[in-house]
Amino acid sequence: MSAAGESGGRAQQMRAKAQELNDAAERATDPQERKRLTDKARRLQEESKQQEGGMGGQGMDPMY
Numbered sequence: 609m610s611a612a613g614e615s616g617g618r619a620q621q622m623r624a625k626a627q628e629l630n631d632a633a634e635r636a637t638d639p640q641e642r643k644r645l646t647d648k649a650r651r652l653q654e655e656s657k658q659q660e661g662g663m664g665g666q667g668m669d670p671m672y
Contacts, residue, residue: 622656 626649633645 616660619656619659622652622659626650626652626656 629645629649629652633642633649636642636645
């Protein structure tokens, strides 16, 4: 598999996990837990966009 295919697959996995976290946040009754889950989902979505853009090797910090 090519490097682009691997990063695209990784990005797809990250988006799927972000969707699971968003779904869990919708079911959460505790406001702090809901916020934690939505924040984590947002970070995963941003990171998946970086993976697709070829910037995945620059670290985990989305502001990097």
